[in-house]
Amino acid sequence: MKKTLQQLAPISSTTRARAAKTRAAALAVLSTLLAACSVVPGQHMETPPSLPVSATPDGAVQQAEQIPIQAIDLNLINQMRSGASQMQQAKNLDLFSKPAPYKLGPGDVLQITVWDHPELAAALGQQVQDNKAADPGQGFVIDDRGNLSFPYLSHPIHAAGQTISDVQREVRKDLSREFKEPQVTVRVASYRSAQVYVDGEVRAPGGQAFNDIPMTLTEAINRAGGFTSNADRAHLTLTRNGTSYPIDLTQLIAAGKNPQDIMLKPGDMLRVTGRDQNQAYVMGEVNKPTAATPTTDGQLTLGEALSQAGFINQGTANARQLYVIREQDGKPQVYHLDSASPVSMLLANQFNLQPKDVVYVDNGPLVRFNRVLSLLLPAINAGLTAAIVTK
Structure with a gap:
């Protein structure tokens, strides 16, 4: 009898050791479960959202700044339309x-004709090289100082900043000293200034x-x-x-x-x-995340962006949590739309997106729970396998 008890004693201690290992493995699995429950994989919109905590150069920690969320309704849409229209008109x-009449400038080429004066018929000006085939080959060029020279003028005329009528009047007045009532025609041969x-x-x-x-x-x-x-x-x-x-x-x-x-x-x-x-980005629980492109008239509504993304994923999305994130004056601005009702899409079709806006559709609680389980299952399987091996 003593011998039998002595043989059972070491077996009992071995069993206790294995049981301790099993408990340790179970505790490890439980701790992994509890830790993973606090982490939700993937993106998720915090309510209310806030800017990340940052540190100043002197080491002080700045408090997180809460970002206001505005509901997308008819009042907001009318307000945004009125503000955009007034800003556009003001700018x-x-x-x-x-x-206004064309003002001459340096580089312009003029053709000047004095009628009934054959001695000025040969005054065609200098040869002008220009890339445009329609431009004439000769004329009087206004120099870099804005002056125009012509035969029999007492002095160059400052033509820069003047109209054709002004120059024609000055040429006629100056030539009247040499000719009696000259008939002068001035036209621009080449616009280059x-x-x-x-x-x-x-x-x-x-x-x-x-x-x-x-x-x-x-x-x-x-x-x-x-x-x-x-x-x-x-x-x-x-x-x-x-x-x-x-x-x-x-x-x-x-x-x-x-x-x-x-x-x-x-x-x-x-x-x-x-x-x-000028695209807007549609992300989250949609059937086809994409960069939505505006139409030819430059307009892109929230409804059109969702249409390009294949609409909301009915199996994973939380239709009540649809957000538009926009940068305004260097800070993010968040707009929220409860799209659970199809009637809300009327608001989506009136809410105009701006370039680089981000449309985000949040996921539902069940989806987040399933994603947590997808993280936990490998750890649970590994813990159970370790417990079985130690037996």
Whole structure:
């Protein structure tokens, strides 16, 4: 009997050791479970969202800044439309003007004819080399100081900044000292002193010279060959004297303003951006995350962006948590739409997106739980395997 008890004693201690190992493995699995429950894989919108905590150069920690969330409703849409319209009109106020006569400048070539005076018929001016086949080969060039010389004039005429009528009147007055009531005709043979530059999504980008036809916004675009198929007509930029003026052709026409009334000036630069440069990004629980492209008129609504992304994923999305994240004055601005009801898509079709906006559709609680389990299952399987091996 003593021998039997002595043989059972070591077996009992071995069993206790194995049981301890099993408990340790179970505790490890449980600790992994508890730790993983606090981590949700993938992106998730925090409510309320906040900017990340940052440290100042002196080492002090700044408090997290809460980001306000605005609900997308009819009041917000009307407010945004009114604000955008007023801003557009204020920025373009300086661009509208009436056409003025062409002002001559250095480099322009003039043809001057004095009728009934054969001795001046040979005064054709110098040979002018120009790339444009339509330009005449000879004429009187206004020099770099803006002066114009012509035979029998008592002195050169300062033509820069004057109109053709002004120069014609001065030439006639000066020639009256030598000739009796001379009949003088002055016309511009080649316009070379002033240009605007048209760049971006036009068919023939480059410099466009001013002439007797007023250089309006539409005239400059037409001379550049018109818009390409990728042109965004809502995002044109006119740069003048270091100041940029955004121009929305679609909004101007909708407001009853004629783009022909926008007069360009020498040295202006007009840029037409492409639609692929003004995309909005649709992310989260949608069927096809994508970069949504505006239409040819430059408009892109929230509903159109969701359509390009294949709409909301009904199996994984939380339709009540649809957000639009936008950068405004260097800070993020968040807009929220409860899209659980199909009626809410009417609001989505009226909410205009801006370039680089991010549309995010959050996932549901069950989806997050399933993703947590997908992280835990490998750890659980490994723990159970270790426990079985130790037995």
